[in-house]
Amino acid sequence: MTGHLITDPTTTPTPAPTLDGWDALSAALTEEAPPIADRDDLVVTIAPGAAHGHPAVFMPHRAAIELDGTLLGIDPATVRPDRTSDRARYAATWGAFVHECAHAQHSRWEPPTVANPAVVEAAMLLEESRIEAAQIRRRPDDRHWLRASATEIVIGDNGGTDAATAIPPTPYSAAHNAALILGRVDGGILEPAETAPVAQVIESILGTDTLDQLRAIWRQAHTVADDDTATMMELGHRWLDIVGPDPHADPAPNSVLSAAVGATVANVAAAVAAQPVPVDPADAAATAEREAERVARHAAAQARAVFGDGSGLGRTASSRKSRAPQADEHAAARVLARALNTAARRERAIVKTTSALPPGRLRMRGALAREAQRAAGAIPTAEPFTRTTRKSVPVPPLRVGIACDVSGSMDDFAGPVASAAWIIARAAELATMPAATATVTFGASVKPITYPGTAPARVTQFSCPDYLHAIDQAIETLDGALELSRPQNTRLLVIISDGYYTGTNRDHAQKHLNRLHAAGCAVLWLAPDTGRAPNPLDGATVHLISNPATTAQAIGRAATAAVRTA
Incomplete structure (x- = not known):
């Protein structure tokens, strides 16, 4: 015996324990060994007096790991080695187990x-x-x-x-x-x-x-x-x-x-x-999944509150009125729909397959190989026919959410945003690719302008008298309505604002934006080019607009780019 390796093949392993929970713990450690040692043939025994006088040993000729249970220090019946958090109670024993697993893989x-x-x-x-x-x-x-x-x-x-x-x-x-x-x-x-x-x-x-x-x-x-x-x-x-x-x-x-x-x-x-105990990937994944479900439920509730009856969240001084869409808005919607359709077209995927029988193109090398196999008395396995097929690649649905700041500094953009919202919603209806859009305003509260999955008959106009900024609720509402955090969709969040605000609303909004950005949602920030540098949230692609009339064009280009890169 040398060190923690017993290389003598005649060494007799410690008999498997049968009392006081040691047998169950030995079986549990045996279950944990494969991913650590990267082999699935190990048998682990932990019991008082095991390991032949060492804290732990590995016997390569037996594919066996032994641990001295006297070092565990706690009741073996309470041990749950499948939980990373539980391993901290017996860290030295678990480390010795990892050490022997390292021997099992690398010695x-x-x-x-x-x-x-x-x-x-x-x-x-x-x-x-x-x-x-x-x-x-x-x-x-x-x-x-x-x-x-x-x-x-x-x-x-x-x-x-x-x-x-x-x-x-x-x-x-x-x-x-x-x-x-x-x-x-x-x-x-x-x-x-x-x-x-x-x-x-x-x-x-x-x-x-x-x-x-x-x-x-x-x-x-x-x-x-x-x-x-x-x-x-x-x-x-x-x-x-x-x-x-x-x-x-x-x-x-x-x-x-x-x-x-x-x-x-x-x-x-x-x-x-x-030192903090390493986070178990399974625990971290479960925690992240629970948090994602909680966030999704809250976002869905926000969306229902805003879009359910059209009343929105809270009170606002912003007024609403509607008008019929103009000819140039109809034309812009058709142009954008065609652009989305063009961007959604994909080269068909080419797949080549081989077969023993037609249809397909005969390859002489394959045919000769098949004949040679048959002449040698072997079962023919060569496939002399090749066939090329082309399949269309599906495009993920497009989701575009627009949030417009209705504080006083954004008054010049109220009209263009209302027009852009109608154009985007109408283009989504005209496009052959599946698409949905929604638009809200945020100031002291969040109010709907266009609704998910609908193409409004009229353009909803609004004023910008507010001085508060519920941007966090606006982002969460659009996420809940359009599922902007779901990777299955091509997603774009557009925020139209100068960003001149601070406080908890902004902090919460940054967290929402970080979450969407991490989930793959593109974020476009349109800011008025007034000579004063805007203050957008981190992680957004910023575009300055000097002419309010270009608002719809900027959103359309961003939506088209998102589809092309999906």
């Missing part, structure tokens, strides 16, 4: 049976930090748990708690702890500041030159392939040449090396305890 080289045992022991010592470095390259989140187990592993590899308090300050012991502790620093597990006490003492015992030579060896070990026996044995030879064999020195109570190891172990333990 694929095997020492020759005739090798010098001292060389094998040195190579296995280097293996400890090598496999952990390889593990976090593959699974970075495992670093937290490997840090937690480092304290137990360092103590265990020094002979246990009692022996760790009396480590003789010999070059051999200093080199041994350098590989265990400083090797983990270079492997990316521990931090230099945590290990400073032991690093200083080790350097004083070994000398700078010798320590640098040893460091070069373990750093090279970190680059060795998992199955490269020759290189690992050669590194073991080099280590033994520098350090020499174990002198089996007597324990030295209160030695300076023991004190330094103890201080380092305490530093690491304190740092691990202060």
